Amino acid sequence: MSSASLTTAGVVLLTVFTIAIGGFSLLAHIGRRLPGYLDNPVRRGLWRAGHAHAGVLVIFALVALLYVDQTDLSDGLKALVRTLMVAAPILMPLGFFLSVVRPGDTRPNKLIYLTGLGGVCLAVGTFTLGLGLL
Template structure:
């Protein structure tokens, strides 16, 4: 692996305990019946989605780092793929969490657009990588 992919993978691995902490937090909300979580289906659903997307996308990004250095792409495009693929597990969960940050929020605020930005970022990165591998 290139030094850039190795350091990116290192940063991604450091985020795994944060995702696990998020899961423990959600579990504690369930077990302690925290107001604003169980009684707010919109917030509960978006926070669960945020946690799930964070976990899956971090793992996906780690796997993608193995392929980026094998792709027939310029260093600029490899850097673009690396950056955009890693941006997705940051942007998407942030959008889910921050769009209903207050316990009384019953609909997502404008920060839900971060989820779309994460989706676009993921699409750009995976398409770039896929083209480079074909």
């Protein structure tokens, strides 16, 4: 693995700490029966989706990084793929969480578009990586 991929993997691994904090936060909302979570199905659903997507996408990014250096892509495209693979597990969950940050929010705000941006990063990154491996 190249030093660039190892550094990127290190950044991805550091995000696991934030996922753990998010999980603790969700448990605190449930355990303390804090208003705005259990009584707000929109917020509860989006926060659960954000936490789940974060965990899955971090694992996916780490696996994808193992393949980046095996491609015939240019150094610039390899750097782009690394960046996109890190952006997806950050942007998508942020969109889920920040779109209903206030306990009374019953509809997502415009920050929900971060989830779509994260999805585009994921799609472009994986497509480019896949092409590079063919």
